[in-house]
Each structure stands twice: as structure tokens, then as C-alpha cells.
Amino acid sequence: MVTIDHLGENVATEAEAREAADAYVRLLDALALARLKAHVSVKLTQFGLDISDEACLANLRRVLDRARPSETFVRVDMEGSAHTDGVLRSVRAMKASGYDNVGTVIQAYLFRSADDIASLCAEGIRVRLCKGAYKEPPDKAYPKKTDVDANYVKLTEALLAAAKETPGLYPALATHDPKMIDAAKRYASQHGIPSSSFEFQMLYGIRRDLQDQISKEGFNVRVYVPYGTQWYPYFMRRLAERPANLWFFVSSLFKP
Ligand SMILES: Cc1cc2nc3c(=O)[nH]c(=O)nc-3n(C[C@H](O)[C@H](O)[C@H](O)COP(=O)(O)OP(=O)(O)OC[C@H]3O[C@@H](n4cnc5c(N)ncnc54)[C@H](O)[C@@H]3O)c2cc1C
Numbered sequence: 001m002v003t004i005d006h007l008g009e010n011v012a013t014e015a016e017a018r019e020a021a022d023a024y025v026r027l028l029d030a031l032a033l034a035r036l037k038a039h040v041s042v043k044l045t046q047f048g049l050d051i052s053d054e055a056c057l058a059n060l061r062r063v064l065d066r067a068r069p070s071e072t073f074v075r076v077d078m079e080g081s082a083h084t085d086g087v088l089r090s091v092r093a094m095k096a097s098g099y100d101n102v103g104t105v106i107q108a109y110l111f112r113s114a115d116d117i118a119s120l121c122a123e124g125i126r127v128r129l130c131k132g133a134y135k136e137p138p139d140k141a142y143p144k145k146t147d148v149d150a151n152y153v154k155l156t157e158a159l160l161a162a163a164k165e166t167p168g169l170y171p172a173l174a175t176h177d178p179k180m181i182d183a184a185k186r187y188a189s190q191h192g193i194p195s196s197s198f199e200f201q202m203l204y205g206i207r208r209d210l211q212d213q214i215s216k217e218g219f220n221v222r223v224y225v226p227y228g229t230q231w232y233p234y235f236m237r238r239l240a241e242r243p244a245n246l247w248f249f250v251s252s253l254f255k256p
Pocket residue numbers: 076077078079105107130131132133134174175176177178201202203206207223224238239241242245
């Protein structure tokens with residue numbers, strides 16, 4: 001399965017934000033025409049979150065309206081911590097006005113995330129859990145990777161426990177880390193949580209061997225597929241996670 005992301009973030013004008021939403025509308029039309037059951041992932045700074053709440057919500061609403069007839073799920077990605085409240089406020093506003101095809105993302109590196117997960121689950125809002133990809137200050141996020149990993153496992157367990165109580169919550173565990181994946185599988189099997197009640201997610205092209213393996217084991221796997229011309233910030237985040245990707249990228253440029 002896939003979730004498709006039209007690359008872009010931090011636009012500077014309302015016109016650019018509208019164009020970004022237009023691109024999603026075209027994407028949703030193409031998916032519906034091809035009868036593809038995909039999700040889409042959006043970033044709210046691409047829809048104008050830094051410019052005006054009103055414009056951003058209007059763009060998000062337009063995308064959700066277009067996604068609704070084909071029951072396409074729209075995931076609102078999480079960005080840097082300066083935007084956490086704005087993203088959660090916008091997703092809650094959509095859910096409160098009757099959209100059930102919207103969910104968001106929580107980052108295990110933030111101290112606040114256990115509380116956010118508890119309230120989002122109580123409100124019936126679907127969560128994707130990731131470690132977090134932005135540079136954050138030590139008063140907001142765990143600086144040590146071991147602490148982020150420990151929190152990821154704790155939050156995975158909270159999400160799986162909530163999914164057992166409320167099957168529609170269907171959490172998404174986004175990671176390429178075999179230790180996180182094993183911890184999730186172990187908790188699910190120990191607590192009788194069926195593999196159909198959650199999914200794993202990974203980025204397009206990363207650990208394809210692992211994507212195959214866990215899919216063959218019978219788990220749901222969704223691949224995040226970014227496309228478009230605004231690839232630079234996405235690429236830089238991937239490089240920061242794994243500098244070896246720079247060599248991979250440069251060598252692929254020279255392949256015949
Ligand atoms: C589907 C999906 C959606 C995401 N959405 C968001 C979001 O909305 N907001 C956000 O802040 N972050 C998001 N992220 C990014 C996430 O927060 C992490 O930065 C990223 O996934 C790396 O963390 P990891 O869990 O894979 O573990 P890490 O500890 O970073 O890596 C574990 C192992 O995975 C492999 N690996 C990891 N990254 C790479 C790479 N770039 N290239 C090659 N191998 C790699 C390596 O083998 C590594 O040892 C998303 C990630 C995924 C998979």
C-alpha cells in the first residue's frame with residue numbers, strides 16, 4: 001500500500017498554498033480515475049499554516065472534500081515543534097466538523113507526545129508514530145537517540161493498546177528500525193492484538209528488504225511515496241538521518 005506526498009513546505013504566499021492544494025486535488029482525481037486505494041500525506045506549511053489559519057484550513061478542507069467520495073485517507077504530516085499546536089488544532093477542527101478521513105502524526109522525540117497520543121486516541125483521531133525528523137531544542141525533545149527509541153516503544157504500546165479497545169484507530173508505525181518493529185510485533189502478539197488493526201510504514205526506497213519481509217510475514221505495510229519538484233528539504237532530512245545516502249545519491253547520478 002502507499003501514501004502519496006506532493007513535495008513542498010513553508011510556502012510564502014496564499015497563491016502558492018492554493019496551488020499546492022490544487023496539486024492534491026489533481027492527484028486525488030487521478031487516483032479515483034485509476035481506482036487506486038491509496039492514502040495521501042500533506043504538510044500544512046505547504047497549505048499556508050505560516051500565513052493564515054483561515055487560508056490553510058480552507059485548503060485542507062478542499063482536499064478532504066475531494067478525498068471523501070473515494071474514502072481516501074488524508075494524513076497530515078507533523079513538522080517542526082513550532083507547528084505542533086497549529087497542526088493538531090487544524091486536524092481537530094476538521095474532525096470536529098465531521099471529516100473522518102483525516103489523521104495526523106506524532107513524533108517520539110517530543111516530551112509532549114504521550115499526552116498528545118492519549119488525547120488524540122480519546123478523540124478518535126488516527127495517529128502515525130515516527131521518531132521525528134526536525135532539529136529540536138533540548139527543552140522540547142529528547143537529545144539522546146536511546147531515549148527517543150525508548151519513548152517510541154512506549155508510545156507504540158500505548159497506540160496498540162488503544163487500537164485493541166477501539167479498532168478504528170488503526171495506528172501506523174512509521175520506522176525502518178528493526179528494533180522498533182520487533183517491539184511492536186512482540187507487544188501485539190503478547191496482548192492478542194490482530195495484525196489487521198495496525199500497519200507499518202516506511203519511506204519509498206528505504207529498507208525495501210524489510211518492507212518485503214514484514215509484508216510476507218502478514219503485516220500491513222504502507223510505503224510513503226514523495227513526488228514533485230520541491231525535493232530539497234525532504235532530501236536534506238533524509239541525509240541528516242543517514243549521511244551515507246549522500247554517496248548513494250551521487251553515485252546514482254553517474255550510473256548509465
Ligand atoms: C512513512 C513515514 C512517514 C514519516 N512522517 C514523518 C512526519 O510526518 N514528521 C516527521 O518529523 N518525520 C516523519 N518521518 C521520518 C521519521 O521521523 C524519521 O526521521 C525517519 O523515519 C528515520 O527514523 P527511523 O525510525 O527509520 O529510525 P533510525 O533510528 O533513524 O534508523 C533505523 C535504521 O533504519 C535505516 N534508515 C533510517 N533512515 C534511513 C535513510 N534515510 N536511508 C537509509 N536507511 C535508513 C537504517 O538501517 C537505520 O539504521 C516519517 C517516516 C516514515 C517512514
